[in-house]
Amino acid sequence: MSPSEVQQVEQHTGQKAEDLSEEQLDAAMDDLGIEGQEPTDQEIAMLEAEDQNTQPTQVNQPVSEAELISRLERLGALKAQGILTEEEFQAQKAKLLGL
Structure with a gap:
């Protein structure tokens, strides 16, 4: 995720991205329309x-x-x-x- 996408996830969830479980992160990314991408x-x-x-x-x-x-x-x-x-x-x- 790009830094702006990380910020979007953090604003959406109210938590730091690294503190989210895999399921929470996936759900937030789905809600925001963020797709995983190659690093x-x-x-x-x-x-x-x-x-x-x-x-x-x-x-x-x-x-x-x-x-x-x-x-x-x-x-x-x-x-x-x-x-x-x-x-x-x-x-x-x-x-x-x-x-």
């Missing part, structure tokens, strides 16, 4: 950089169950939107679960 090279680079920046923190700090669920839901939403492939989703999920 740009810039978005992929940003996701990869964010992953590299947060990786040491994840290793050093235990993650609460609620935070883990939130992160898994966010991954699911990215996959549902077509931003992550099945392979990328499984790899990130394994990282989060420590597998």
Whole structure:
């Protein structure tokens, strides 16, 4: 989603997009007529950089169950939107679960 679409979803739901469950995000996108789209090279680079920046923190700090669920839901939403492939989703999920 573009930044303006994220803002639309947040205004529509009254919550941050990353705090929404996959179902809530899908419903909001449907309500607003927003379709999932392929990520740009810039978005992929940003996701990869964010992953590299947060990786040491994840290793050093235990993650609460609620935070883990939130992160898994966010991954699911990215996959549902077509931003992550099945392979990328499984790899990130394994990282989060420590597998």
